[in-house]
Amino acid sequence: MKFLSFHFAVALAITLASGCSRSTAPPMSTTRSIVTVQLNWKAESEHGGLYQAQADELYTQAGLTVAITPGGINAPIGPELELGRCQFAMANADDVVLLRNEGVDIVAVLAAMQNHPRCIMVRADSDVQTFKDLRGTTFQHGPRPYVEFMRSQGLLDQVNEVPYQGSVAPLVADANVVIQGYSFSEPLLAAEQGVEVRTMMASELGFNPYSSVLVTTGKLIRENPTLVQQFVTATRTGWQNYLTDPAKGNALILADNQQMTGATLNRGMKELRKLARPDDLPLKSVGQMSPERWSTLVEQLIELKLVDADKVIASDCYNIDFL
Known part of the structure; x- marks a missing residue:
């Protein structure tokens, strides 16, 4: 998805086993807080946990009034957070690192997808079987770090x-x-x-940032950790419920994105579940993040010269205290 560029423009534009019963709701709160969430793309399955939490009234039960704002190409994640027009947003882990490199105080607090869904699509009747076969094709892509990683591997020569x-x-x-x-x-x-198409997963190349990452600001974490905890807990439960039975969440997604169809959302769930729960990750562990994964990502972006080692520290990019 879906940001304008890697540097200045990025900052400006930017358990239970499967089949068990739905997760229980957070305790009811007697106070109410208003929360706005900025999406990094049009409403789709990658935002399913938010919509499921909304549909299951988990935010209401946590004392929150939540508005979800769909995005698109060049969704202004960084500016919206910095200006306080939203309290939370959705991003990819590499976006977090790029934005921090530009001085944006953005922090990841939950990662719904352990493996990134980014793929390169080719038609089934194409001669392209692997990444090495891309020579001579026309490749439509956005200015994303995975592209620079591919370029560093020589995979975009004569493309x-x-x-x-x-x-x-x-x-x-x-x-x-x-x-x-x-x-x-x-x-x-x-x-x-x-x-019909074939897909080649970018993660298979060794570049695999977390996806469907819930982010907020360091300022909000410092000033209102209770609100952050309420929202993370409800959203994480929303993701657990969405991965179990997405019907209600998908209904709200379709209301916000009429270009998507229910059939597409339903057929995509098999793939989405694999990304969120690889190796049969317990349902209760959905959303987890590891320091090692973040360190690897930051090191890769430094090697690609997309971020400055003096500006980005991996441990500043995430906070797992709310999981």
Whole structure:
């Protein structure tokens, strides 16, 4: 997804086993706080935990009145947080590092997807079988760190790179076009238009930042840790419920994004569950983050010269105290 550039423009534009019963709601609160959440893209399954928490009234029971603001290409995550127009937002872990490099006081507090859904989509009738076969194709993508990682591996030599248009239409029309996507979304949208695709996961290259990351500011954590705890707890329960039965959450997603279909959301759940619970991760552990993963990510972005080692410390990028 979905930011404008890696530097100045980024800051400006930016358990239970499967099948067990739904998680219980947080205790009822007698006070109410108003919370706004900025999404990093149009409402989709990657935001399912938020919508499920809303549908299950988990925020209400936690004493919160929550408004979810859909995003899009160049969603202004950084500015909205810095200006206080939202208290929380959704991002990818690499966005957190890039924004901190620009001086934005952004902190991850929950990571719903342990493995990143980023994929490169090619038509099934294409000759492209692996990343090494991209030579000669037209690759539609946004200015994302995974692209720089691919470039560092020599995978974009003699590839025609053009901006991502936010649609699967170019791939549907031309077998020589490959596009970025999320494995539980765009491949299914192409299939709905009668085109079968192959997906190549960027995580298989060794670049695998957390995705569907809930972020806030260090300032809010310092000044109102109770609010952060309330929101994280309700959202984490929302994710646990969404991964168990997403029907209510999907209904709200469809209300906010009429370009998405219920069939696509439902078919994508199998893939999404694999990303959120790899290796049969217990349901109660959904949302967890590890210092090692964050350290690896920061080191990779430093090596790619996308961030300055003097500006970003891995331990400042996340806070696991609320999980």
